[in-house]
Amino acid sequence: MERPRYLGESLSSSITTALLSPSLDGHSPLTPRIGRTPNSSRNHDLSSTYRGPSPSTTEDDDVCPIIPRGITFSLPEVTSFSQQGQPRKDRHSRPPNLKPESLHLSSLCRGQHGDHFLPRSALSITPSLIDHPTKHRPSDEGHYLTTFSAINLILGKTVGVGVYSVPSSIFSQVGSVGMTLLVWVAGAIISFCGLSVYLDLGTALPRSGGERVYLERIFSRPRMLATCMFMSYVVLLGFSTPNCIILGNYAVSALGIQPAVWNVRGVAVAVISMACVIHARAPAAGLRIINVLGVGKMLILAAVILSGLASVGRIFSPSSAVGDGSGPSIAEQNFTSIWAGSSSKPYNYATALLQVLYCFRGYNTANQVISEVRNPISTIRVAAPVALTLASIGYVLANVAYFCAVEKDDFRTSGVVVASHFLRNIFGPLWGERILPCFIIVSAFGNIAATSFAQARVNQELGAQELLPMSGFWRSKNANGAPGAGLFLHWLVSVLVIVLPPPGEMYTFLVEIGGYPVSVLSVAISGGLLYLQSSTAERWTSPCPARRFPTVMFLASNLLLLIFPWIDPGQGKSEGPEGANQKFAYYAYPATSLAILALGALYWAFWRLTRRPGTKSVSTPLLQDWVSSGRTSEASEDGSTGSLAATSDGNGGGGSIIGAS
Numbered sequence: 001m002e003r004p005r006y007l008g009e010s011l012s013s014s015i016t017t018a019l020l021s022p023s024l025d026g027h028s029p030l031t032p033r034i035g036r037t038p039n040s041s042r043n044h045d046l047s048s049t050y051r052g053p054s055p056s057t058t059e060d061d062d063v064c065p066i067i068p069r070g071i072t073f074s075l076p077e078v079t080s081f082s083q084q085g086q087p088r089k090d091r092h093s094r095p096p097n098l099k100p101e102s103l104h105l106s107s108l109c110r111g112q113h114g115d116h117f118l119p120r121s122a123l124s125i126t127p128s129l130i131d132h133p134t135k136h137r138p139s140d141e142g143h144y145l146t147t148f149s150a151i152n153l154i155l156g157k158t159v160g161v162g163v164y165s166v167p168s169s170i171f172s173q174v175g176s177v178g179m180t181l182l183v184w185v186a187g188a189i190i191s192f193c194g195l196s197v198y199l200d201l202g203t204a205l206p207r208s209g210g211e212r213v214y215l216e217r218i219f220s221r222p223r224m225l226a227t228c229m230f231m232s233y234v235v236l237l238g239f240s241t242p243n244c245i246i247l248g249n250y251a252v253s254a255l256g257i258q259p260a261v262w263n264v265r266g267v268a269v270a271v272i273s274m275a276c277v278i279h280a281r282a283p284a285a286g287l288r289i290i291n292v293l294g295v296g297k298m299l300i301l302a303a304v305i306l307s308g309l310a311s312v313g314r315i316f317s318p319s320s321a322v323g324d325g326s327g328p329s330i331a332e333q334n335f336t337s338i339w340a341g342s343s344s345k346p347y348n349y350a351t352a353l354l355q356v357l358y359c360f361r362g363y364n365t366a367n368q369v370i371s372e373v374r375n376p377i378s379t380i381r382v383a384a385p386v387a388l389t390l391a392s393i394g395y396v397l398a399n400v401a402y403f404c405a406v407e408k409d410d411f412r413t414s415g416v417v418v419a420s421h422f423l424r425n426i427f428g429p430l431w432g433e434r435i436l437p438c439f440i441i442v443s444a445f446g447n448i449a450a451t452s453f454a455q456a457r458v459n460q461e462l463g464a465q466e467l468l469p470m471s472g473f474w475r476s477k478n479a480n481g482a483p484g485a486g487l488f489l490h491w492l493v494s495v496l497v498i499v500l501p502p503p504g505e506m507y508t509f510l511v512e513i514g515g516y517p518v519s520v521l522s523v524a525i526s527g528g529l530l531y532l533q534s535s536t537a538e539r540w541t542s543p544c545p546a547r548r549f550p551t552v553m554f555l556a557s558n559l560l561l562l563i564f565p566w567i568d569p570g571q572g573k574s575e576g577p578e579g580a581n582q583k584f585a586y587y588a589y590p591a592t593s594l595a596i597l598a599l600g601a602l603y604w605a606f607w608r609l610t611r612r613p614g615t616k617s618v619s620t621p622l623l624q625d626w627v628s629s630g631r632t633s634e635a636s637e638d639g640s641t642g643s644l645a646a647t648s649d650g651n652g653g654g655g656s657i658i659g660a661s
Helices: 007-019 040-049 147-158 167-174 177-204 211-218 225-237 241-254 261-281 283-312 330-334 346-368 376-405 408-413 415-435 437-464 484-499 507-534 548-566 570-575 588-609
Strands: 645-648 655-658
Touching: 147 283, 147 346, 147 376, 147 437, 167 177, 167 346, 167 376, 167 408, 167 415, 177 211, 177 346, 177 376, 177 507, 177 548, 211 225, 211 437, 211 507, 225 437, 225 484, 225 507, 225 588, 241 261, 241 415, 241 437, 241 484, 241 507, 261 283, 261 437, 261 484, 283 330, 283 376, 283 415, 283 437, 330 376, 346 376, 346 437, 346 507, 346 548, 376 415, 408 415, 415 437, 437 484, 507 548, 507 588, 548 588
Parallel strands: none
Antiparallel strands: 645 655
């Protein structure tokens, strides 16, 4: 006796065959013919054997010849197709968590085992395409990130020059060795809590764009407001300027030249230009650089740690570093009474923790480019925790190493080149100040390369959503398949921030205004995830669900980081290294950060007011791929992204499919 057929089995072959059609014009099998009736035997199978949830009836026109008029199904996984009609596996096997009112019959999908929508045997609609995505992958297969590449991309974005430049400022803020190390540990714990939130959202909504995708899902009304505010943060604060400035300082010092305003800035402009040109002209080479430097910078960090710990045993020669043997070593002096001098001002701890979190901020880099990750769910579930663990251990041990070789007073006044003082004390003036800092320069360039790679693709996605002016230009790719326009935007903003500010110490301020909006986004995203998990109407599911405790801890810690910077620290604010903070009021960086987010809200208002009447905004980056031939349909106004929306052509017969990347 033939086993009964499920709905998924009835639909899979017909829809797959239809979508594999090379054309999407009016003669495509996807376009229903007026008067065409479904096969009666298949209707019998659907009505008599289907045991899934009842389909909802709507007033929409037919969108598929095998489905009766007025029926809309919610189908989870998306399998998108390129312009050439080749299937592309850039989605996962779980539902896209769209809101119930925004679900359409518009995607190929496979259900979860628990929802009784499809039997296990029918989970793979086209096994050769879904289970083996590389079989039909285009020629630029090298651009897809493996687990190893994802780990190096995260390390490349996370482990930059922060660990070599901000420890002095953090120590000046909190006042003691013990509190400095405790702040770094607290930053690691908060980052792991944040990682659980991003893994939940990233595996449930596997689309490039990172926070933009999550904000659109959580805050759908007012439509696109959260996206525009995020866009202002990404475009205006997504620069590589701090790393370029530090690289310029170390490069000039290594050459024996006294650092000045314009020689440092000149090196910084040259470095960001070189990184963007490499990614634009040779994307595969840029990815290899990220891989190599991702490993190299961890080896450099390990060498710094081992050098500091070895100095305790007086292995290296310069007696000035570890004492002459007649008294306590620097390590013994620094680690005696480690809590002495601790600050009592919440403002100082909030500022120090923001600087620490700035050093950790790259742990969600894989989420931003997840569409280019091979097997995204399994990859980021492994790559992100491994990379964050390595970075956390390295950061804490590096600070221990610094305190083993650098006296407190020297540590406090060393500014952004604390690592140079550390190497000088251990290896002497020649090796410590001229040769070994070159390795820190290499580490900094790895961070700049990883940041440019990820940021360019976020800019491209914003252009694809038609949020940026001249969106067609910003979402374009060059002849090498790289987001050349997105790289240009990243280069332009970075260069302007390097060149335009007045002379003075800007690094700490840039770190602070870059970290404060991250806390704003963290509060919004973690609070939104708690809502999605607790709301029965949302039916939120994720392959990697976050537990409530780390989500609440991530939310609470970032709330405190938003409040404390507004508390006047009194005279303590002027105690920063080299007077770095004397030029700015205590509220300067939180106010500047909020002003940048407010610019996004103003842009949203302008964008809404200047839209032409009757124009529907496009919420898909692959619109041009789907409508390159035949009729062009309008995207739905449901506010959902990451879905495939089937919309009527307005003539009562037929619709078109609009794909999302």
